[in-house]
Amino acid sequence: MLTLIIGNKNYSSWSMRPWVLLKHFGIPFTERKLRFSQDPAAAFHTELAPITPVGLVPVLLDEGFAVWDTLAIVEYVAELFPQHAVWPRERQARARARSLVAEMHSGFGALRQHMPQNIEASLPSVGKRILAEQPDVRRNLDRIVGMWTAALNDSGGPFLFGEFSAADAFYAPLAGRLITYGVPLPAELTAYVDRLWASPGVAAWVADAKQEKDFIDFEEPYRKSASDAG
Template sequence: MKLIIGNKNYSSWSLRAWLAVKQSGLSFEEITVPMFGEQWESAKQQDGFQASSGKVPILWDGETVIWDSLAILEYCADKVGRDRFWPKDDTARGMARAMVAEMHSSYGALRSECPMNIRKRFQGVHLTDACKHDIVRILGLWAEARARFGDGGPFLFGTFGAADVFYAPVVSRFISYGIGVPGFAATYMEAVWEHDWMQSWIAASDNEEWVIEQYETAPGEA
């Protein structure tokens, strides 16, 4: 398999897909194409990008191509067994699926105001009410998942799974933008941040030389 991703520092969708493939345990080749750089426009015209209309991430498995992070996760789950990604309990699995779907389709204010920037620590951030609403909603979901289904470990549903894959970039955002969170959320965020795969991704992002200026200024900063 071959996974095409964008910059590790900035591409939240790439992080989700990469974690999903790592969670599958399947071997894959990783190809990073820096977004908005000199190679970006030419790369989008190559055959490997055609199925996605020039977007990342893209997973190629032989002649099979999947170009959406949730679709990549589900494809991997089909190959290795869904229990590797989703809780076995029906009720827990239902909530996990709903949380992943909501992350996939919602939180527009948080995404636009706080783009992922793993290396950066912003100061004096001023968020809109819409962004604060997204944050409160996410913290509420985390609290419910941990309270109802988190007995088996430090992650949302105990063990690391699809929900953690999809909320990992949110953890990064909360850290980068100095979002205040209650103790249970800080503990969960630490578990995600210190996960071996996240530490590998973070180290790689630190070593990237590319800078996208539009993602280097926080809301309210001059």
């Protein structure tokens, strides 16, 4: 049995990706959640230390063997369960899906910094201010609009490469950020976000996140910014 170690569902975008993927494809796993903490003596740090040298979530355990980093986890799952189309079956679509996933994995730093994940919140006024003040965030969003539009046009939908794949799992947290911060999108991309948010794995994660009710102040830096501005 696989075990997936994750952080708080409301905040942990990296944990969300492999969890959503496993759930969507009905791959059995045990969830182990560690509450985020900046205290080095907290369970988050002490329990991860002997498992992964990077001390971050998510981590996938397979009979004691640890795989960390979301992209490595997805590739491991794809090899373990080839019966599932974790990646598109067609070669060029698969290569393009991997390209989009790699871009999400290493890019969009401005958006991730200024619009951290917070699924239970609704922060359109914060989003409006960020878009007005942070041109790098706007550039990130322009790229996302272009890439999603091209992928959906090429595949015909309903997801980025037709059927749900690792690409959709990787962009699910970003879609959540757009919802949280009230970022306007073209109608066809709003429809894609709605479909993604309603897909089984994503919907299950979101429902759990909204039930957590576990406020962690260092995960919500925009609240301090708003108070400083006032």
